[in-house]
Amino acid sequence: MNAAQWLVRALEAEGVDTLFGYPGGAIMPFYDALYGSALKHILVRHEQGAAFAANGYARASGKVGVCVATSGPGATNLVTGIADAMFDSVPMVAITGQVPTHLMGTDAFQEVDVFGMTLPVVKHSFLVRSVDELPQAVGEAFRLARSGRPGPVLIDLPKNVQTVDATHLPAHAPAATDAVPQPQTHTLRAALELLSKARRPLAYAGGGIALADAVAEFRTFVEATEIPAVLTLRGIGALPATHPLNLGMLGMHGTQAANLAVQECDALVVIGARFDDRATGKLSEFAPHAKVIHLDLDAAEIGKLRAAEVGVRGDLRSSLDLLATVRPDCAHWREHCLDNKRRLGFRYDAPGPGVYAPALLKRLSQRVPAAIVSCDVGQHQMWVAQHWQFNDPRKHLTSGSLGAMGFGLPAAMGAQLAMPDAQVICVSGDGSFMMNVQELATLVRYRLPVKIVLLDNQRLGMVRQWQELFFAGRYSETDLSDNPDFAALARAFGVEAMFVDCAADVNDALDRLLASDGPALLHVAIDAMANVWPLVPPNRNNAQMLLDPQTLEMEDADAALPT
Amino acid sequence: MPRYQLDLTLRRAEGALGRVIGTAERRGFRPLSVDGETREDGDRWYLRLSVEGERSAEFLTAQLEKLYDCLAVEAMPCP
Ligand SMILES: Cc1ncc(C[n+]2csc(CCOP(=O)(O)OP(=O)(O)O)c2C)c(N)n1
Ligand SMILES: [Mg+2]
Numbered sequence: 001m002n003a004a005q006w007l008v009r010a011l012e013a014e015g016v017d018t019l020f021g022y023p024g025g026a027i028m029p030f031y032d033a034l035y036g037s038a039l040k041h042i043l044v045r046h047e048q049g050a051a052f053a054a055n056g057y058a059r060a061s062g063k064v065g066v067c068v069a070t071s072g073p074g075a076t077n078l079v080t081g082i083a084d085a086m087f088d089s090v091p092m093v094a095i096t097g098q099v100p101t102h103l104m105g106t107d108a109f110q111e112v113d114v115f116g117m118t119l120p121v122v123k124h125s126f127l128v129r130s131v132d133e134l135p136q137a138v139g140e141a142f143r144l145a146r147s148g149r150p151g152p153v154l155i156d157l158p159k160n161v162q163t164v165d166a167t168h169l170p171a172h173a174p175a176a177t178d179a180v181p182q183p184q185t186h187t188l189r190a191a192l193e194l195l196s197k198a199r200r201p202l203a204y205a206g207g208g209i210a211l212a213d214a215v216a217e218f219r220t221f222v223e224a225t226e227i228p229a230v231l232t233l234r235g236i237g238a239l240p241a242t243h244p245l246n247l248g249m250l251g252m253h254g255t256q257a258a259n260l261a262v263q264e265c266d267a268l269v270v271i272g273a274r275f276d277d278r279a280t281g282k283l284s285e286f287a288p289h290a291k292v293i294h295l296d297l298d299a300a301e302i303g304k305l306r307a308a309e310v311g312v313r314g315d316l317r318s319s320l321d322l323l324a325t326v327r328p329d330c331a332h333w334r335e336h337c338l339d340n341k342r343r344l345g346f347r348y349d350a351p352g353p354g355v356y357a358p359a360l361l362k363r364l365s366q367r368v369p370a371a372i373v374s375c376d377v378g379q380h381q382m383w384v385a386q387h388w389q390f391n392d393p394r395k396h397l398t399s400g401s402l403g404a405m406g407f408g409l410p411a412a413m414g415a416q417l418a419m420p421d422a423q424v425i426c427v428s429g430d431g432s433f434m435m436n437v438q439e440l441a442t443l444v445r446y447r448l449p450v451k452i453v454l455l456d457n458q459r460l461g462m463v464r465q466w467q468e469l470f471f472a473g474r475y476s477e478t479d480l481s482d483n484p485d486f487a488a489l490a491r492a493f494g495v496e497a498m499f500v501d502c503a504a505d506v507n508d509a510l511d512r513l514l515a516s517d518g519p520a521l522l523h524v525a526i527d528a529m530a531n532v533w534p535l536v537p538p539n540r541n542n543a544q545m546l547l548d549p550q551t552l553e554m555e556d557a558d559a560a561l562p563t
Numbered sequence: 564m565p566r567y568q569l570d571l572t573l574r575r576a577e578g579a580l581g582r583v584i585g586t587a588e589r590r591g592f593r594p595l596s597v598d599g600e601t602r603e604d605g606d607r608w609y610l611r612l613s614v615e616g617e618r619s620a621e622f623l624t625a626q627l628e629k630l631y632d633c634l635a636v637e638a639m640p641c642p
Contacts, residue, residue, distance in 0.1 A: 115578060119585055124631040127577050144631060300625035 010172035024070025027097030051081020056411025072110030087401030123151030183314035198267030207234030208272015237393035285541035376432030406435030592616035
C-alpha cells in the first residue's frame with residue numbers, strides 16, 4: 001500500500017462518499033488509488049467547479065466537502081471556491097498534488113506555492129513533506145474543517161510522497177469533533193438582565209445559527225419571548241419566511257420593516273451574525289439606540305466591529321435556551337414592527353406583460369417549498385433572498401461573503417449529489433451562468449436533475465443598477481445583449497431547455513421545467529432595466545433606503561420613508 | 564499610532580511564521596520588530612513581535628488566537 005492508497009482509505013474512514021476533482025500530473029498517484037475504490041469521484045470540467053461543488057455539497061449536507069486538483073493551474077483554479085468556504089464558514093478539505101519534494105522551490109513545471117497562496121483564505125493548511133506526516137495532517141484537516149466555526153483546510157501533497165510505501169502507517173481513525181464550549185453563566189445573566197429591561201428588543205440572526213444547529217432553539221427563543229427578528233443573507237430560513245415575527249432580511253437590500261426596526265430598537269440580540277457591512281450600512285449609524293448582546297461561537301467576532309454591552313461566547317443553543325426565559329415588556333413595539341411589515345411589504349403586481357422576476361421566484365418557491373436553492377451573484381441573488389419563501393437555512397445556498405459569480409451551478413450539483421432525493425433549483429443570471437457553464441456537462445454525465453432558472457436581463461444587472469444610480473447612467477462594460485442563445489447552448493450539452501418571456505406564460509413554463517426528469521434549464525427573458533429595491537446607498541444608514549419608484553407611485557404617499 | 568508588543572508561542576510548523584506576520588499585516592498592523600528563536604529540543608517557536616496599528620490589541624490577539632499554529636499570545640502596550 002502506498003501513501004495515495006492509504007489516503008483513499010483514510011477518506012473512506014472519515015465518512016467521505018463523494019469527492020469532486022480533476023486529474024493531472026502531480027496528483028496521478030492519488031487518481032490511480034481512486035481507480036476501483038468505493039469513493040464516488042465526480043469529474044468536473046473546471047477545478048473551480050470542483051471547489052464550488054464540494055462547497056455546495058457541504059452547505060446542503062453539513063458534512064465536510066472534499067475537492068481534489070493537480071498542482072499549478074489545477075490548484076490555483078480551486079482558490080476562489082476555497083476562499084468562498086472560508087468566508088462563509090463551510091467545512092471543506094481541498095487536496096492538491098504538488099511537484100516532487102526535490103523539485104519544490106526550483107520553479108519546476110506546474111509548481112505553484114498553493115500553500116503560501118492560500119494562507120489568507122484557509123482555516124489551516126498542511127504541506128505534507130513526508131509520508132509519516134500524513135495521518136496527522138488528514139486527521140487534523142477533517143477535525144479542523146468541521147470543529148468550532150467551520151472552514152476549509154488544504155492538504156498539499158507532493159507527488160513523490162504519494163507513491164512511497166505506507167504499509168507501516170496505522171489505519172486511519174477520525175478525530176472527534178471538538179466539544180462546543182458552554183457560555184459563561186455570568187455573561188448569560190448579564191444578557192438576561194439587559195434583555196428583560198428592553199422595551200424595543202430585536203433579534204438579528206445570522207448564518208451562525210444553522211452552523212451551530214441552533215435553528216430549533218432560535219425559533220423557540222423568538223416564539224417564547226415574542227421578540228421580532230431580522231435575518232442576514234445567511235440567516236435566511238432560520239425563521240420560516242411566513243413566520244409572523246420574521247421582519248425579513250436587513251441591510252443593503254433588506255426589507256423596510258427590518259431596516260427600520262434595527263434603527264429604532266433599544267436592544268439588539270445578535271445571534272451568530274457579524275455586522276457585515278452589507279448588513280449594517282453605515283456602521284457608525286447602525287442601530288444607534290441599541291444596547292448589543294452578541295452571541296457567537298467565535299470570540300473574535302464579539303466586539304470586532306461594534307462593541308457589545310454583553311458578549312456571550314459559546315454554544316448558541318444553550319445561550320438561546322436560557323434567553324428564551326425572558327419576557328420583555330414590548331407589546332407596543334412588536335405591534336409597531338408588525339404594522340410596518342404589513343404596510344411596507346413587497347408588491348408583486350408589476351405592470352406590463354413582461355416577466356417580473358420577484359413574482360416568478362415567489363411563485364416557484366410556493367410550488368416547490370422543500371427545494372434546495374442555490375444562486376449566483378447579482379440582482380437575481382437578491383431577488384431570491386427577498387422573495388423565495390425559505391424555511392430552512394440549509395436550503396439556501398448563496399455565496400454571501402465572497403459574492404462569487406459562478407457559484408450557483410456547481411454548488412447546485414454538489415447539493416444534488418449530497419441530497420439525491422431533493423429538488424434542487426439553481427437560480428442564475430446571464431453573467432454568472434457563463435462563469436461555470438461548462439458544468440452543464442457534469443450535470444448530464446451524472447444525470448443530476450438540477451433545474452436551472454436563468455434570469456436573463458442581458459446585463460451584468462447589479463453593476464448596471466449601480467451605474468444607473470451612482471455613476472450617472474454611464475453603462476461601462478455591463479451590456480451582455482450579445483449573449484448566446486442559452487436554450488440552444490443547454491441543448492448542445494444534452495440539457496432540456498425552454499424559454500419564457502411573458503408573465504402570462506410563466507406558470508406553464510414552470511410546469512414544464514418541473515416536469516422534466518433530468519437536468520433542465522428555463523431561460524427567462526426579463527427587463528434589462530429592472531432594479532432591486534429597496535437599496536441602502538453606500539455610506540448611508542439603513543433607514544435611508546431608496547425605494548422602488550414604481551411602487552411609490554402606486555402607493556399612498558405616506559408609505560414613503562423618512563430619508 | 565499605538566504600538567503593541569506581542570509574545571507568541573507557536574508550533575514549529577511550516578507556515579507558522581508566515582501566518583502570524585501575515586495575519587498582523589492583513590488585519591491592519593505594521594510590524595516594527597521581529598525577534599524569535601526555536602530551542603534545542605525544539606518543536607516550538609518563541610516569537611516577540613512589535614507592531615503599530617489603529618485597531619486594538621484585543622482585536623489582533625483574538626485573530627491570532629484562532630491560528631492553529633498559535634499556542635499562546637500575550638499583548639501589551641509597547642513601553
Ligand atoms: C467572480 C465575480 N466577478 C465580478 C463580480 C462583480 N459582480 C457582482 S454582481 C455582477 C453582475 C452579475 O450579473 P448576472 O449574473 O447577469 O446577474 P444580474 O445582476 O444581472 O441578476 C458582477 C459583475 C462578482 N461578484 N464575482
Ligand atoms: Mg444579468
